[in-house]
Amino acid sequence: MSPASPTYTPEKIQNDLRVLELLSNNFPNVSAASTEIINLEAILNLPKGTEHFIADIHGEHEAFRHILKNASGNIKRKVKEIYGTAMRDDAIRSLCTLIYYPERKLELLKADETDLDNFYNITLHHLVRVLQSVSSKYTRSKVRKALPKEFAYIIEELLHESPSDDDKQAYFNRIIETIISTGQADAFIVAMCNTIQRLSIDQLHILGDVFDRGPGAHIIMDTLCEYGRFDMQWGNHDALWMGAAAGNNACIANVLRLSLRYGNMATLEDGYGINLVPLATFAMETYADDPCANFTPKLNNDDILYDDKTRRLLAQMHKAIAIIQFKLEGQLADKRPEWGMQNRKLLDKIDMQRGVLTLDGKEYELKDNRFPTVDPTNPFRLTDEELELVNKLHHSFIISERLKKHIQCILLNGCMYTVCNSNLLFHASMPLNADGSLKEVAIGGKRYKGRDLFNHIGMTMRAAFNAETDSDEKDFAIDYYWYLWCGPDSPLFDKSKMATFERYFLSDKETHREEKGNYYELRNKEEVCDMILDSFDVEGEHRHIINGHVPVRISKGETPIRANGKLMVIDGGFAKAYHDTTGIAGYTLVYHSRGFQLVQHEPFSSTEEAIKNGTDIVSTTQIVELTNHRMRVRDTDKGHELSAQIDELMELLYAYRTGILKERTNGKPIS
Incomplete structure (x- = not known):
C-alpha cells in the first residue's frame, strides 16, 4: 500500500491524530518511519518461530x-x-x-x-x-x-x-x-x-500441572522463572499449590497428603522450606500403634532414600494429614453450601463401633477403623493438637519466600487459557451440557459459561493475592481454590467427585468411580470442538484445542x-x-x-x-x-500485530507527506 493510498484521508488522519502524534515521538520523520516499515516487512517474511x-x-x-x-x-x-x-x-x-x-x-x-x-x-x-x-x-x-x-x-x-x-x-x-x-x-x-x-x-x-508427584517442581519453577519465553495455562495441581500459598488450609492439607503419598519430601522441605517436624511428631504420637497400611507411600522401585523406619513414619504422617484434610474439607463444605460439596462429608457417616460407612443408603465395611482424633459427636472438629499443627503448617507455607516468588511467576505468566496462533490452550475441561452446549456455572451468585467462565475464574484466583481486594471477596477467592481442585463444575476437575476417602478406606471399587464431565467424551466430536473454538473467537483454517x-x-x-x-x-x-x-x-x-x-x-x-x-x-x-x-511470521498473531503497526506507520507517512504533521530532526521541525 502506497502512502498516497485513498485509504488515508485528511478526515481519517484527524480522527487518528492523537495516536499518530504519540507514534511520531519514536518516528519523528519520513526517514525514521520508512526505515521501521522496511524492518517490519522483513520480519514478516521470516519463517515462523518454533x-x-x-x-x-x-x-x-x-x-x-x-x-x-x-x-x-x-x-x-x-x-x-x-x-x-x-x-x-x-x-x-x-x-x-x-x-x-x-x-x-x-x-x-x-x-x-x-x-x-x-x-x-x-x-x-x-x-x-x-x-x-x-x-x-x-x-x-x-x-x-x-x-x-x-x-x-x-x-x-x-x-x-x-x-x-x-x-x-x-x-x-x-x-x-x-x-x-x-x-x-x-x-x-x-x-x-x-x-x-x-x-x-x-x-x-x-499446559498446566508443574507440581506434585515428582521431586523437583521447585527446580522446574526456578528454570521457568529464569527462562522468560513461556506462558502457562493453570492446571488443577498448580491451583492446589496456589491455594496453599494463599493460605487455604484444605489446599495445604491436600498438598501435604499428595507429597507424602508419593514420598516427595524434597519439594516441600528442600524446595520451599516447609517445616514437617511438627507433623512428624504429631503423627508418631497419635498413630504410634496404627499400622497405617493403607497409607504406605507409593515409591519408585529405584527409590533407596527411604528405609523401613522412614516409610513407616511417612505412612503415619500420610494418615494424619489425610484425616485433617477430611475435617477441613467438611468445614469448608459447610461454609460454602452453594458449592454443593456436602456429599464429600464422609466422617459423619461412619459407625465407629461397627466399622462401617453408610454411603447412598448402602453400608460398606471399612478397611481401616482407627480414627483416634475423630469425635463421633462432632467429627469435623479439629482436636487442639490438630488445630495447633494446622496453624504451624499454615505459617510455614505463608512465609516461604521461594514459594511466593514462584506463585508470582505463575500469576505473571499464566492464566486459565491462552489463544495463540489459532490454537486454544487450556489444561483440562470446558464445562458442557449433555447436548454439547456450554454449561453455565455459578460463582458468587452469578452464572458464567465458556470464555466468560474462564475469565471470571482467572480474576477470582488473582484476587486471592491482590492486597487491594475487599476482605470478603478475598476470603471467597482463597476458599475457591479448594473448589477448583475438586469441585464438580471446576474446569480444572470436572468430575462427579474426588474419591480420596473411598480409595483409602473402602474396598469396593465401585465407590472409587469418578464420573467425568461431558467434555471428556464430547470433545472427540469435531462439531463440539468447532463450537468451543467459535465461542473463544479462534479463527484460522487450521485451528485446534490443545489440552x-x-x-x-x-x-x-x-x-x-x-x-x-x-x-x-x-x-x-x-x-x-x-x-x-x-x-x-x-x-x-x-x-x-x-x-x-x-x-x-x-x-x-x-x-x-x-x-x-x-x-x-x-x-x-x-x-x-x-x-x-x-x-511466515506474517501468518502468526505476532505478524498481525506487526502488520497493524505497519498500517499505522504508513498513515504516519501520509500525515508527514501531506503536511498534517510536521517532521522533526534532533527534536526540531524540518522546514
Whole structure:
C-alpha cells in the first residue's frame, strides 16, 4: 500500500491524530518511519518461530530440563542434518551432549584430549555451523539479544561470515585461533551452546500441572522463572499449590497428603522450606500403634532414600494429614453450601463401633477403623493438637519466600487459557451440557459459561493475592481454590467427585468411580470442538484445542489426536507414577514453520547418564499436520500485530507527506 493510498484521508488522519502524534515521538520523520516499515516487512517474511507445548510435567525436573536443552530432539535433528554424513554417530552424540550440558561435558571431553587446541578448533567450527542453522529464522537484532554480552560481537562476526568464502576464511580462522590463544575457548563454547539452546525454542507453552508427584517442581519453577519465553495455562495441581500459598488450609492439607503419598519430601522441605517436624511428631504420637497400611507411600522401585523406619513414619504422617484434610474439607463444605460439596462429608457417616460407612443408603465395611482424633459427636472438629499443627503448617507455607516468588511467576505468566496462533490452550475441561452446549456455572451468585467462565475464574484466583481486594471477596477467592481442585463444575476437575476417602478406606471399587464431565467424551466430536473454538473467537483454517490433564494411554491404543485433528491431548505421563499406565514418558507438541509434529518421549534415565555416556531421551516423532507452504511470521498473531503497526506507520507517512504533521530532526521541525 502506497502512502498516497485513498485509504488515508485528511478526515481519517484527524480522527487518528492523537495516536499518530504519540507514534511520531519514536518516528519523528519520513526517514525514521520508512526505515521501521522496511524492518517490519522483513520480519514478516521470516519463517515462523518454533513453539513447544508441554503438559503435566509433575515435578520431573530432570526430564523437563533435558527436553528444554535438547529442544525436544530438534537440536539433534539439526546436527544430523549438518553432519550426518561427515561425523560418526558417537561424535554426533558427543557434540549434542556438549550443547545440552556444556560445562560438565566439556570437562569430560578435555580429560580425554591430548591436543586441546585442535579439539577447541574443531568444536568451535562445529558449534558455529549449528548456531548459524538455528538462528537462520531470526533477525540479527533478535539473535543479538540472545547472545551473551561479553561475546556478542565476536559471535555475530562468526555467524555472518562463511569460512568457505576464500576472502573471509583467513579472517574467520583467525578469530577462532585468537579465542583459543587468549584462553577464552571454554567460556566461548559454553556461551555458544547456551545460545543454541535459547534460539531452538521461540515460545514455550506449559499446559498446566508443574507440581506434585515428582521431586523437583521447585527446580522446574526456578528454570521457568529464569527462562522468560513461556506462558502457562493453570492446571488443577498448580491451583492446589496456589491455594496453599494463599493460605487455604484444605489446599495445604491436600498438598501435604499428595507429597507424602508419593514420598516427595524434597519439594516441600528442600524446595520451599516447609517445616514437617511438627507433623512428624504429631503423627508418631497419635498413630504410634496404627499400622497405617493403607497409607504406605507409593515409591519408585529405584527409590533407596527411604528405609523401613522412614516409610513407616511417612505412612503415619500420610494418615494424619489425610484425616485433617477430611475435617477441613467438611468445614469448608459447610461454609460454602452453594458449592454443593456436602456429599464429600464422609466422617459423619461412619459407625465407629461397627466399622462401617453408610454411603447412598448402602453400608460398606471399612478397611481401616482407627480414627483416634475423630469425635463421633462432632467429627469435623479439629482436636487442639490438630488445630495447633494446622496453624504451624499454615505459617510455614505463608512465609516461604521461594514459594511466593514462584506463585508470582505463575500469576505473571499464566492464566486459565491462552489463544495463540489459532490454537486454544487450556489444561483440562470446558464445562458442557449433555447436548454439547456450554454449561453455565455459578460463582458468587452469578452464572458464567465458556470464555466468560474462564475469565471470571482467572480474576477470582488473582484476587486471592491482590492486597487491594475487599476482605470478603478475598476470603471467597482463597476458599475457591479448594473448589477448583475438586469441585464438580471446576474446569480444572470436572468430575462427579474426588474419591480420596473411598480409595483409602473402602474396598469396593465401585465407590472409587469418578464420573467425568461431558467434555471428556464430547470433545472427540469435531462439531463440539468447532463450537468451543467459535465461542473463544479462534479463527484460522487450521485451528485446534490443545489440552493436557488426562494421560493418553498409548499402551491401550489411545491416540492424542482426536476430533479429526481439531483436538490434541498432550498429557503423555511425564510423572514416573504414570509410566506403566501410559507406556511412554510425556509428549512435546512442536509447531514450526512447516506445521505440527508430536514428539513422544521414552523415560529419561538421568542427567548424569546423559552427560557421561551421551544418552538422550529416545523420542519418536509423529507428523500431525503439515502445511502446503512454509509459514511466515506474517501468518502468526505476532505478524498481525506487526502488520497493524505497519498500517499505522504508513498513515504516519501520509500525515508527514501531506503536511498534517510536521517532521522533526534532533527534536526540531524540518522546514
